[in-house]
Amino acid sequence: MGNLTSDMTRLCGEISALRGAREAFLKGLVDGVKQMQAGFHHAHAEMARKTKAERKAFVSGLKKTVFGMRKEFATDIAGAHRAWFGPPPAERKAMELKEQRRADAEARRRKEKEEQRQKEAEEKRIKEERRRIEAEAKAREKEQEETEEEEEFLGPVKKRLRGKKKG
Numbered sequence: 001m002g003n004l005t006s007d008m009t010r011l012c013g014e015i016s017a018l019r020g021a022r023e024a025f026l027k028g029l030v031d032g033v034k035q036m037q038a039g040f041h042h043a044h045a046e047m048a049r050k051t052k053a054e055r056k057a058f059v060s061g062l063k064k065t066v067f068g069m070r071k072e073f074a075t076d077i078a079g080a081h082r083a084w085f086g087p088p089p090a091e092r093k094a095m096e097l098k099e100q101r102r103a104d105a106e107a108r109r110r111k112e113k114e115e116q117r118q119k120e121a122e123e124k125r126i127k128e129e130r131r132r133i134e135a136e137a138k139a140r141e142k143e144q145e146e147t148e149e150e151e152e153f154l155g156p157v158k159k160r161l162r163g164k165k166k167g
Contacts, residue, residue: 081088087095 086092
């Protein structure tokens with residue numbers, strides 16, 4: 001029985017050793033899988049960040065491009081509409097209002113010019129009237145002076161003539 005006991009003891013030791021190796025292997029395998037999963041998770045998160053940024057940039061550029069295309073399209077449609085039907089009523093009304101304001105301003109300017117011209121004409125007429133009155137006054141003064149001089153000179157002669165007529 002000695003051999004059987006020693007073989008059983010050896011077999012028991014090998015089983016224990018293999019069990020410990022199997023537990024170590026499984027623990028290493030679990031740790032390896034956890035590390036691999038952590039690496040996958042990290043790589044996935046990094047890839048998600050990058051693709052999100054790329055998607056954001058692409059969508060932003062796409063939005064700008066689509067906005068520009070929509071704006072051009074709307075401008076083309078508005079131009080065609082304007083060519084076929086003329087300006088819209090609101091714009092026509094605004095243009096008419098602008099034209100009316102311009103006409104009113106022009107009328108005010110003309111009226112102010114006419115008033116200024118009339119004022120200047122009235123001032124000129126008043127100046128001419130003053131000159132005429134002053135000239136008449138000077139003429140009367142001169143006539144008066146001449147009459148006074150004539151009276152001084154002819155006064156005694158007239159008195160004598162009057163006296164002869166009475167008698």
